[in-house]
Amino acid sequence: MRHDEITEYLHAHIPITQALGARVEAWDGGAIRLSAPLVPNLNHRGTAFGGSLSALAILAGWAVLHLALREHGLEVRLVIQRSALDFLEPIEGDFTASARLPPPAQWDRFLATLARHSRARITVEGEVASGGRAGGRHEGVYVALRGSDRG
Structure with missing residues (x-):
């Protein structure tokens, strides 16, 4: 899929992505980078709101798994089970969230x-950044459900 097609899919199926201004910048089959503008994601201090950073980081992990599973011909229900974002420094500009598939043995x-x-759990690591500087590190645990477990 092209980057704009992935962005359109996210906007159509996960409405908050529109409010965040999320866009796909890069997808290479094993890693994804999403971007978002600062202005709709500001907090009261003029930096990126932590909830927006967390949402984009979760979305990056979800998207890398969703796309990789589709490439394997698997249609599953994919949900976040646990999310942890360590905030390293304030983000004062437009920002990105990136995530990559786990190493081959784990995948x-x-x-x-x-x-x-018909169900499996996997951990995906990623980061949020702005201007080439890491603003946070993310770890998400996602659960994939297929068949009758899809709910």
Whole structure:
């Protein structure tokens, strides 16, 4: 999928992405980078609101998994189970959130578990940044459900 097609999909299926101003900047099959403008995501101190940073980081982890699973021909329900964002420094400009698939051994174990049990859990790491500086590190645990477990 092209970056604009992925962005359109996110806007159509996850409405908050429109309010955040989220856009796909890069997708290479194993990593994704999303961007968002500062202005609609400001807090009372003139920096990026922590909730916006967290939402974009969660979205990046979700999107990298969603796209990779689709490329494997798997249609699943994908949900966040746990999210932790360590804020390193304030973000004072437009920002990005990036996430990458886990190492091959973990990814393969995740796919095998999903095939065997119709549900699997995986941890995705990422970061939020602005102007080339890391503003936070994210770790999300996502659960994939297929078949009758999709709810």
